[in-house]
Amino acid sequence: MFQNISQSIADRSIHIGWIGLGVMGKPMAQHLLDAGYHLRVYSRTPSKAKPLLDRGASFGITAADVAKHCDVVFTMVGYPADVDEVYFGAKGIFKSTRPQQILIDMTTTQPFLAQRIAMQAQRCGCVSLDIPVSGGDVGAREGKLSMMVGGDEDAFRNVGPLLSHFGTNMVYQGGAGAGQHAKMCNQIVIAGTMIGTCEAMMYGYKAGLDMHVVLQSIASGAAGCWTLNNLVPRMLDRNFEPGFFVDHFIKDMQIALEESRRMGLKLEGLQLAHQLYEKTSQLGYGKKGTHALLLALEQLARNDRSQTI
């Protein structure tokens, strides 16, 4: 079904749309420009498009306009409401889709929303993929993202050469929404490792340990995790810049909680993580990195008269 697209990817004649030029979307779009593709971009904040336009991209005045001119359309926006808007809104993608077009949402969003997009795409004779990523802004810049793929498998195989500019780990997880579900698994694990790690830091500080030294004992054993290796050094430097925003992590955990409730599942660890991160955001750390949970735990302990930190 997608031979034409496969061929036009190979000879760079394909027209690619890119919607969303935030901290993730912009470097990803740039990788495609670097690789020699025609790009038409759209951003709610047009100034964000300038560096891409300077390098040859064209600007779409709406998401619908991007969809009208492109064979493959990528979206990488912020919240589920933004995804809803760019697909189903009055100036959205579905106002001007055409048969055989491939729509690829890389935002982390609701599995249910990915399924709605897939159904609407089918009605329009085109197909959709949900491909949330992990690896953060660094992964996006370095082209080292991990991609979790849901939706039309044939379409996925055909756009693989495009995706390869974003990273090498791309795994097909199943039908529409399965990419989002896999991403939720990822975030649920992280919720646990973040709580465990930050609480261990609280304990170790209070016990008078040198956490640099503790790290030498525990990082390579059964407690070993990405968080210990990558975020604890930043905590030790009191550097809480993102990385991955607290507020975006809260959004992801809300999706996972809604989805698990919908499936009749109670996940107490995830609930606790969500509560603690809500408090972290309320304390003003929403735009800090997820490891700012430590800052919040410290502040909550100081304010709690039953604790003596």
Next chain:
Amino acid sequence: MFQNISQSIADRSIHIGWIGLGVMGKPMAQHLLDAGYHLRVYSRTPSKAKPLLDRGASFGITAADVAKHCDVVFTMVGYPADVDEVYFGAKGIFKSTRPQQILIDMTTTQPFLAQRIAMQAQRCGCVSLDIPVSGGDVGAREGKLSMMVGGDEDAFRNVGPLLSHFGTNMVYQGGAGAGQHAKMCNQIVIAGTMIGTCEAMMYGYKAGLDMHVVLQSIASGAAGCWTLNNLVPRMLDRNFEPGFFVDHFIKDMQIALEESRRMGLKLEGLQLAHQLYEKTSQLGYGKKGTHALLLALEQLARNDRSQTI
């Protein structure tokens, strides 16, 4: 102060005591025998000593008897009450300690108990070390344990050649109890990674994902952890044999909770993990591996009429 010991370790004339021949203690004692040291062993269950006696070890009829004949005494028993008994009991080590002896407790136990042992040792003119380990029975058998060292630093440097038979990662964490505190940090991180991982498994199963495939997407990214790499494959095989016993993990978490309460610290994630593991044990999985938390979560979800798993 410990030159004599250092020399007698080098020429194998040192007499080493070993108390506790369980799943950890026995292989560790065997490493010392293999290395050509004189060993005097004690176990509450004398039959456990047989393989060691067959290979040249002598048997002490009590912990006090072992201490009486040895320059360095290792203890590796089960619960804090057992440690208390072998050190302070009527037939315990402190009934027959002598100056310059080095007492090394490798049990995971209370930091406070390690400090009590250190104080009593000082009164007797000898010294103590608390060196809990991580790496489990496999690490013990393969000589690949990670050792977290608290207590007399000079003594630690001098017994290093003995410890090197148990593993290469040995890090001095501070005075008496600091080894135990570092181990608690280790267990607190694990409590988080276990909840996150098992809840992600629950979510993924319910969402209809193939968790083998999800693992390919998430194991190498920000969710990556020892638990994902080592325990999820066992969960996927429905193999819940230990590894590390649920009941021993509960003991460790109880110590960490008591100690954090004593320090005026509230660790909600650790509290939740402790509650969930208590339920896991109550369901009959106390002698299963820690990843049997998944079994418990599954069973609790089935029994909870508000959940629909």
